[in-house]
Amino acid sequence: MDCSTKIGLIRHFEVVRGMPARGLMTAGDVHAWMLEYEQSDVIPRYVDLSEVAWTRCYASTSPRALKTARALFDQGAIVTKDELREPDIRQFGTGRLKLPYGGWRWLLRLAWLTGHPSQRQVKQDFHANIEAMIRTLRAHSGEPTLVVSHAGVMMFLQKALMARGFTGPKFRLPECGRLYVYQGEWK
Numbered sequence: 001m002d003c004s005t006k007i008g009l010i011r012h013f014e015v016v017r018g019m020p021a022r023g024l025m026t027a028g029d030v031h032a033w034m035l036e037y038e039q040s041d042v043i044p045r046y047v048d049l050s051e052v053a054w055t056r057c058y059a060s061t062s063p064r065a066l067k068t069a070r071a072l073f074d075q076g077a078i079v080t081k082d083e084l085r086e087p088d089i090r091q092f093g094t095g096r097l098k099l100p101y102g103g104w105r106w107l108l109r110l111a112w113l114t115g116h117p118s119q120r121q122v123k124q125d126f127h128a129n130i131e132a133m134i135r136t137l138r139a140h141s142g143e144p145t146l147v148v149s150h151a152g153v154m155m156f157l158q159k160a161l162m163a164r165g166f167t168g169p170k171f172r173l174p175e176c177g178r179l180y181v182y183q184g185e186w187k
């Protein structure tokens with residue numbers, strides 16, 4: 001019988017790069033901004049770790065998530081996992097089409113939700129990564145475990161944990177540098 005497990009999900013600290021400037025952008029401009037965002041430094045802040053003695057920490061291999069994990073977890077080694085990275089969204093072949101950044105975000109979401117061929121494999125790989133991470137967490141049942149990753153990954157991990165009987169806070173978009181604790185027994 002599995003014992004109760006606590007899993008803490010944390011989105012990386014806010015990044016210095018921030019959102020793109022206002023104005024119209026091509027798909028190439030958005031891709032260039034995403035590369036800059038990926039390498040951006042973070043703005044550390046205090047995080048209440050809920051007085052839990054976290055014994056294990058997994059972090060995305062992304063520099064911003066790893067910097068966040070290093071700032072928060074000093075009880076041992078941090079295990080980096082590619083499974084915790086954001087999906088590698090494919091660039092659309094839209095030529096010189098210009099949209100505001102918000103328009104590109106909606107277009108990418110629509111492509112993701114509808115299974116557009118440009119994103120189909122990315123989506124399949126992402127869901128496989130979430131399931132692999134759930135298997136990893138389950139393998140360490142009973143150990144209080146921190147997971148430092150990204151908003152989208154956290155949204156799907158939250159859903160997967162709750163589907164397996166865990167309880168914890170619900171969120172639509174997790175706040176940077178905030179701990180969300182889930183507790184339960186694996187089902």
